Amino acid sequence: xxxxxxxxxxxxxxxPQGRAIQRACVTLGYDRVVDVRQGKVFEIELxxxxxxxxxGLVRELCEKLLANGVIEDWRIExxxx
Amino acid sequence: xxxxxxxxxxxxxxxPQGRAIQRACVTLGYDRVVDVRQGKVFEIELxxxxxxxxxGLVRELCEKLLANGVIEDWRIExxxx
Numbered sequence: 383x384x385x386x387x388x389x390x391x392x393x394x395x396x397x398p399q400g401r402a403i404q405r406a407c408v409t410l411g412y413d414r415v416v417d418v419r420q421g422k423v424f425e426i427e428l429x430x431x432x433x434x435x436x437x438g439l440v441r442e443l444c445e446k447l448l449a450n451g452v453i454e455d456w457r458i459e460x461x462x463x
Numbered sequence: 464x465x466x467x468x469x470x471x472x473x474x475x476x477x478x479p480q481g482r483a484i485q486r487a488c489v490t491l492g493y494d495r496v497v498d499v500r501q502g503k504v505f506e507i508e509l510x511x512x513x514x515x516x517x518x519g520l521v522r523e524l525c526e527k528l529l530a531n532g533v534i535e536d537w538r539i540e541x542x543x544x
Contacts, residue, residue: 386540388467388504403505406528414520417508423469424484427498439495447487459467459540 383428385440386459389449390421423459424448433461464509466521467540470530471502504540505529514542 391397400419407415426443428436440458449456472478481500488496507524509517521539530537 386469390504390506400505403528407524410527412520412524414510415507415524416510417506419506421504421506423471423502423504424481425471425498425500425502426496429495429497439493443488443493443496446491447484 383431383433383436384462385424385426385428385436386462387424387426387440387444387448387456388421388459389424389444389454389456390419392453392455395453421454422448436461464512464514464517465543466505466507466509466517467543468505468507468521468525468529468537469502469540470505470525470535470537471500473534473536476534502535503529517542 397419400417403420404415404418407413407418426440428439430436430439437458444456445451478500481498484501485496485499488494488499507521509520511517511520518539525537526532
């Protein structure tokens with residue numbers, strides 16, 4: 383089973399990289415782009431077919447390894463087979 | 464309207480960062496983690512409520528700015544209001 387996990391800076395943490403991309407969009411003429419936030423995505427292949435097991439595992443991994451809880455939020459975007 | 468876009472290395476491009484994370488998981492005792500690929504996620508806030516307009520805009524941005532078509536694939540993960 384594959385889990386797709388997104389890790390983003392918390393909304394109140396400045397994201398200079400996202401801001402730079404938003405400005406680049408406007409410079410290229412895409413002035414409908416009003417905000418960009420950049421984060422990390424992890425595609426994690428797990429040796430289990432049980433959704434609950436996978437969810438528990440991914441939760442632990444995010445809390446221990448993949449996200450910095452002080453400045454980042456994480457979410458499971460979806461599971462895939 | 465907000466678009467969530469994922470940019471990943473193409474499957475046949477080595478991902479040493481993902482590999483390092485996979486090994487770290489195993490070292491921590493999570494031996495059910497068989498593969499990890501790391502990519503970038505962009506949350507793009509667009510000044511439009513039209514889904515087709517947003518989709519066209521995001522497609523152009525990905526091809527011109529957000530992804531390197533030589534080594535990366537991109538996908539629109541979802542739209543949100």
